[in-house]
Amino acid sequence: MKYMLLIYSPENAWIPEEWKQCVETSMQICEEMAAKNQLISAAPLHPVATASTVRVRDGKPFITAGPFAETTEQLGGYYLIDVENLDEAIAISSRLPPAQKGTVEIRPLFKLDGLPAEKHAIESSNSETSLKKFMFLCYDDEEAWRNAGTQAHHAAMQEAVALTKRLDAVNQYVSASPLHPVATATSIRVRNGQRIVTDGPFAETSEVMGGYYLILARDQKEAVEIASEHSGARVGAVEVREVFDLTSPVMRGSPLIL
Amino acid sequence: MSPGQRPMPVPADQMTRQIVDEIYRRESRRVFATLVRLLRDFDLAEEAMHEAFALAVTQWSESGVPENPWAWLISTGRFKAIDALRRRGRLDGLAAEIVRRIEDVASSNAERASHEIEDDQLRLIFTCCHPAIDPMVQVPLTLREVCGLSTDEVASAFLTAPATMAQRIVRGKAKIRDAGIPFVIPSVVDFQQRLESVLAVIYLVFNEGYSASSGEVVTRADLSGEAIRLGRLLLELLDNPEAMGLLGLMLLQESRRHARVTVDGDIILLEDQDRSLWNKSLIKEGLLLVERSLSTPRFGAYSVQAAIAAVHATAQSAEQTDWPQIVALYDALLSINPSPIVELNRAVAVAMRDGPEAGLLLIDSILRRGDLVDFHLTHAARGELCRRAGRVAEARAALTQAISLARQEPERRFLSRRLSEL
Numbered sequence: 001m002k003y004m005l006l007i008y009s010p011e012n013a014w015i016p017e018e019w020k021q022c023v024e025t026s027m028q029i030c031e032e033m034a035a036k037n038q039l040i041s042a043a044p045l046h047p048v049a050t051a052s053t054v055r056v057r058d059g060k061p062f063i064t065a066g067p068f069a070e071t072t073e074q075l076g077g078y079y080l081i082d083v084e085n086l087d088e089a090i091a092i093s094s095r096l097p098p099a100q101k102g103t104v105e106i107r108p109l110f111k112l113d114g115l116p117a118e119k120h121a122i123e124s125s126n127s128e129t130s131l132k133k134f135m136f137l138c139y140d141d142e143e144a145w146r147n148a149g150t151q152a153h154h155a156a157m158q159e160a161v162a163l164t165k166r167l168d169a170v171n172q173y174v175s176a177s178p179l180h181p182v183a184t185a186t187s188i189r190v191r192n193g194q195r196i197v198t199d200g201p202f203a204e205t206s207e208v209m210g211g212y213y214l215i216l217a218r219d220q221k222e223a224v225e226i227a228s229e230h231s232g233a234r235v236g237a238v239e240v241r242e243v244f245d246l247t248s249p250v251m252r253g254s255p256l257i258l
Numbered sequence: 259m260s261p262g263q264r265p266m267p268v269p270a271d272q273m274t275r276q277i278v279d280e281i282y283r284r285e286s287r288r289v290f291a292t293l294v295r296l297l298r299d300f301d302l303a304e305e306a307m308h309e310a311f312a313l314a315v316t317q318w319s320e321s322g323v324p325e326n327p328w329a330w331l332i333s334t335g336r337f338k339a340i341d342a343l344r345r346r347g348r349l350d351g352l353a354a355e356i357v358r359r360i361e362d363v364a365s366s367n368a369e370r371a372s373h374e375i376e377d378d379q380l381r382l383i384f385t386c387c388h389p390a391i392d393p394m395v396q397v398p399l400t401l402r403e404v405c406g407l408s409t410d411e412v413a414s415a416f417l418t419a420p421a422t423m424a425q426r427i428v429r430g431k432a433k434i435r436d437a438g439i440p441f442v443i444p445s446v447v448d449f450q451q452r453l454e455s456v457l458a459v460i461y462l463v464f465n466e467g468y469s470a471s472s473g474e475v476v477t478r479a480d481l482s483g484e485a486i487r488l489g490r491l492l493l494e495l496l497d498n499p500e501a502m503g504l505l506g507l508m509l510l511q512e513s514r515r516h517a518r519v520t521v522d523g524d525i526i527l528l529e530d531q532d533r534s535l536w537n538k539s540l541i542k543e544g545l546l547l548v549e550r551s552l553s554t555p556r557f558g559a560y561s562v563q564a565a566i567a568a569v570h571a572t573a574q575s576a577e578q579t580d581w582p583q584i585v586a587l588y589d590a591l592l593s594i595n596p597s598p599i600v601e602l603n604r605a606v607a608v609a610m611r612d613g614p615e616a617g618l619l620l621i622d623s624i625l626r627r628g629d630l631v632d633f634h635l636t637h638a639a640r641g642e643l644c645r646r647a648g649r650v651a652e653a654r655a656a657l658t659q660a661i662s663l664a665r666q667e668p669e670r671r672f673l674s675r676r677l678s679e680l
Binding site: 184 | 388389390391392393395429432433436437438439440442444445447448451
């Protein structure tokens, strides 16, 4: 089964030494998972201060600076993994250093047919094309979609598939997937060496993370333009975050954020 | 020959029905657990199990009861499941995978040792009590899927509308399916923590039955009975000291059921109970479990609580209770599981050992810390100890506060009576 691990922690909670340790441990876990074919992709995101949030209402895009929601813990990174079951996902999540300071939210991916094949390998070659990698965090009002009916929901999904195909045709697509409803979320925290597993997402909000895209774009502006084409932006919101390139040296040395 | 000359023979199909009914009572939850492991789908497993039992009635009356009814039911159930998937036209990727798995496992199934079969029930318990499932859902899901209670029965036991309960159970099943909660006995690394959630669910069911959290009735025997049944099943499946401790604790508490309320449903305190009403055979079984558990090096909080219940169970009267021993056991419990509730219980035991003033000092220090301030029993205990210490005005104030915080009608009645006697 495929899962997305969403890494939430307070951005200011890391001193440089801890950050270095965190990166090293995370890299090591990634290597272990890669050796077992469990790792699809993982990366930290640029700080929330660099985020843009897109909503489309009456055909017009509304862009705000900053994240979709102000929270004390911020989404600082993600892992996409392919493991046997939730217990394996929990075991991996509880080893991730941010679980000790924040929360790891585990979300099963919803299998959507028609999406182009994932192009995660592109991240090692994108330096030549001068494209940057961005993640779209798609926030949906699940209740509104339920009320809209399965047909409307299906049509929106198909529209999203069409967007991924358009991006794929111009080599700007990396990966995308809807997530199962937030009721399937599980949150992991580690405190005083004790693992705490709870049902539900990291934070209760009316609009919840319902899917993601990983795309390539020249800059934030282009990424935001692409995000406004996502069907869900008309009902919910899309937060656009630049993704750290794992191959770049800034990742290893930086006292930035995970 | 007239019908009166010899007893009417029981028709074959009626006899088969009786046999099938008996097997259903004894085996259906085990059959269900195995089908859940094979199908990884609660609804499909439930449906397949019912169809298998229905077919057993007709088929066994023609060809006789098979040598291994359990294996027959599993094998029939899996074919019924494949039929159902075909009917739904859902023989897509996932269903094909299920069919493949069913066929792989089916052949080896018939020869499986019975303890492995029981492992399926253990898997199911661990799955329903998985910490990734909302605790509000774990309890009804366990009662529904492991114990086989109907949704209506679970709803009425928890004084909840059936629709609400049905929704919780559906939510739990969806979480298991979509989040990929596995049907496995947890690995050694996770075992202790996962076992704790299972024990917590069982004890929650027991307590819900033993002391209903709100409403008119003090005890709901059927839920306690289910919890004890679950506790016995768990111990059968798993030779673990805390599983022993929990079962011992439940049996010892259960032994006092008929002595703890009057016919009118009024509460009788432990010290005022007619100890001849205590169920001796439950006490005997409980004591044995406590002894066995405490003789292992790995006993925990449930075993210590059971040991406390055991000291009460073996005392001739409240005065002759070994209070120093009870205080010592509460000290042990506090070191395993520090909590204000345990401290409150210890304070009462200290009062019994050293007099009411000693207990009051401890309760006041809990309250000063801001703990258990809104818990009616803190004030009830304080009121009682003030009364014994002759501090009548304080006793009155504490009992009044306890009454305003109590949620159960019989508790309010009891406290009001205590207050009026001051």
